[in-house]
Amino acid sequence: xxxxxxxxxxxxxxxxxxxxxxxxxxxxxxxxxxxxxxxxxxxxxxxxxxxxxxxxxxxxxxxxxxxxxxxxxxxxxxxxxxxxxxxxxxxxxxxxxxxxxxxxxxxxxxxxxxxxxxxxxxxxxxxxxxxxxxxxxxxxxxxxxxxxxxxxxxxxxxxxxxxxxxxxxxxxxxxxxxxxxxxxxxxxxxxxxxxxxxxxxxxxxxxxxxxxxxxxxxxxxxxxxxxxxxxxxxxxxxxxxxxxxxxxxxxxxxxxxxxxxxxxxxxxxxxxxxxxxxxxxxxxxxxxxxxxxxxxxxxxxxxxxxxxxxxxxxxxxxxxxxxxxxxxxxxxxxxxxxxxxxxxxxxxxxxxxxxxxxxxxxxxxxxxxx
Ligand code: AMP
Ligand code: MG
Numbered sequence: 030x031x032x033x034x035x036x037x038x039x040x041x042x043x044x045x046x047x048x049x050x051x052x053x054x055x056x057x058x059x060x061x062x063x064x065x066x067x068x069x070x071x072x073x074x075x076x077x078x079x080x081x082x083x084x085x086x087x088x089x090x091x092x093x094x095x096x097x098x099x100x101x102x103x104x105x106x107x108x109x110x111x112x113x114x115x116x117x118x119x120x121x122x123x124x125x126x127x128x129x130x131x132x133x134x135x136x137x138x139x140x141x142x143x144x145x146x147x148x149x150x151x152x153x154x155x156x157x158x159x160x161x162x163x164x165x166x167x168x169x170x171x172x173x174x175x176x177x178x179x180x181x182x183x184x185x186x187x188x189x190x191x192x193x194x195x196x197x198x199x200x201x202x203x204x205x206x207x208x209x210x211x212x213x214x215x216x217x218x219x220x221x222x223x224x225x226x227x228x229x230x231x232x233x234x235x236x237x238x239x240x241x242x243x244x245x246x247x248x249x250x251x252x253x254x255x256x257x258x259x260x261x262x263x264x265x266x267x268x269x270x271x272x273x274x275x276x277x278x279x280x281x282x283x284x285x286x287x288x289x290x291x292x293x294x295x296x297x298x299x300x301x302x303x304x305x306x307x308x309x310x311x312x313x314x315x316x317x318x319x320x321x322x323x324x325x326x327x328x329x330x331x332x333x334x335x336x337x338x339x340x341x342x343x344x345x346x347x348x349x350x351x352x353x354x355x356x357x358x359x360x361x362x363x364x365x366x367x368x369x370x371x372x373x374x375x376x377x378x379x380x381x382x383x384x385x386x387x388x389x390x391x392x393x394x395x396x397x398x399x
Contacts, residue, residue, distance in 0.1 A: 084108040090115040091245050092238075093266030099253055100260045100276065107256035111249045111263075118248065121147065122241040124171070124234070134226050135234045141225040148237075149224055152217070154348055155240050159214040162356035162368060167214045167328035169228075171236035176200050176208045177333075179313050179324035194315035199322060199332075208232075209331035242268040243351025246304055250347075267307050270347055271300040280395075288339035288380055295386065296378070296398040300343060303374075306350035308358045309339040325358045336361030339380040342369065343392060349375065362387060 084104035086097045095115055099108050124131040130144040144152070155168040178197055199205075216230035228235065237244075242265045249263045250270045260273040262281055271281040280299040287293040288309050298305060310323035310333075322333045340358045344350040353375060357365030362381050369377040369389050376392035388396050 086112055088112045088115065091119050091242055091265055093242065095266070096262075096264045097249065098262045099258045099272075101253070101256065101258035103256050104258055107253050107258045110256065111252050114248055114252055115245055115265075118241065118245045121145070122151075122237050122244075124236045124238070131235060131237065134228060137227065139227055139229060139231070141220065141223075141227045143224050144226050146224065149219070149221065149226070151237055151240065151244050151348070152226065152235070153219060153221070155237055155352065156214055156217060156219070158240070158349065158352040158356070161372075162353065162360070164214065164328055165359035166239070166352045166356035167212060168235050168237060168239065169212050169214050169217065169230075169233055170326055170328050171234050171238075172208050172211055172232070173205070173326055173328075173331045174236075174324065176205060177322070177324075177326070194313070197315035197322075198317045205331050212328050212331065239355055240348050240351045242266065243304065243306060243347030243349070246270040246347035267312075268347055268351055269300075269305045271303060271305065274301050285341050285378060286339075289384065294399050295339070295380065296396055298341070298343065298378075298392070299395045299397075303343050303345060304347040304350040305341060305343050306347065306354045307339060307341040308354040310335075310358075311338070325355055327359050334359040334361070335382070337365065337379055337381050338384075339378075340365060341378040343376045343395075344372075345374045353377075 082102050082104050083100045084107070086108045088095045090112065095112070097108050097111055101107060120126055120129070122131070123129055124135060126132055130142070130148045134142045134144065152168070159167050177200060178194065211230055211232040211234065213230055216228060216233050217235060218227050218229055220226070246263050246265050246268050247270065250261070250272050253261050253272060258272065260276060263270040263272065269283060271283065275281055280301040283298045283300055283305055284294040285296050285298060285307065286309070287295045288311055308325055310321060310325065312324060314321050314323035316322070325334050326332065327334045337358060340354045342350045342354040342357065344353060353369065353372070354377070357369055357377060357379060360368055362379055365379055366377070366387055366389060369375050376389045378392065378396060379387045381387070386398065
């Protein structure tokens with residue numbers, strides 16, 4: 030074996046070893062979309078012999094496996110900067126972090142609490158999207174999610190077992206009714222001038238986990254652009270930002286997972302300078318008496334939304350794609366599609382329980398069913 034081939038083999042062995050480690054870390058993860066910061070992080074030139082300006086990194090951060098591929102003169106530094114930024118955001122948006130802004134707001138019993146400009150901005154955007162979606166996306170749903178026991182486990186990368194939630198059943202109706210009373214984004218009051226937030230409903234809790242990965246994808250794209258990177262693919266466990274184009278100048282081709290057949294794709298979306306996020310009922314769920322209960326809840330009822338099984342949204346920003354995929358999932362086929370159609374620059378793919386695939390008008394040309 031010549032030296033080149035041997036070093037190639039060693040490199041791939043290292044990558045596979047890291048991937049196995051990431052899976053192990055993924056299995057160990059419990060609770061909080063953004064709870065644990067970069068347990069493992071590798072960055073390496075993707076093509077050290079040839080083009081030095083291409084870099085790739087796989088890191089465990091934002092509660093998921095983040096994969097970044099970037100091309101540009103300072104691609105390696107840029108990718109390293111993004112990994113550090115993702116670790117910073119992991120801590121900022123962790124509502125369980127002691128002394129964190131969100132923990133402070135949630136513990137304040139309705140008193141005003143000062144928060145950072147960044148938390149304020151994302152909270153405002155989340156409240157705007159809650160309003161825009163008629164409350165089907167709601168950042169105050171967290172206590173109900175907790176009651177159902179939908180802890181964050183990254184199935185996609187962390188486990189191939191059907192569900193680690195075996196034995197779960199729906200919560201006691203009285204308990205659910207009690208916790209459900211705390212839900213309602215309109216109870217969140219913002220005093221932008223003084224940088225303060227308060228929760229006016231007793232027992233209310235906010236969580237930005239449902240938009241944090243989208244926000245992180247946006248920040249990653251911003252940082253890469255600042256460093257002169259023109260082409261990159263940022264994948265935060267299904268929250269994707271496609272920066273620029275592929276090296277040959279054509280749009281990135283993103284595989285959309287089939288919601289029922291593991292390892293199979295539903296189709297391919299061609300994407301350039303947009304965010305793409307998918308919400309599926311296969312991500313976290315349990316089955317009880319033959320019914321699947323998944324982690325996306327209808328804030329109006331406190332029960333899992335069941336009309337559709339997968340929603341992919343293409344949007345100008347990761348925050349919008351992330352929030353709107355959850356919102357459209359809750360709204361279902363007709364109302365979800367109507368919401369996506371009504372917004373400029375927003376498109377989507379909705380898969381219903383009979384596996385019918387609905388594609389919004391602006392995406393028909395860019396979506397290739399398989
Ligand atoms: P996603 O996978 O982006 O659809 O986000 C789903 C996660 O957001 C869940 O695991 C819950 O923690 C939380 N969530 C569930 N239902 C909602 C909802 N209707 N609005 C906001 N967040 C939600
Ligand atoms: Mg989402």
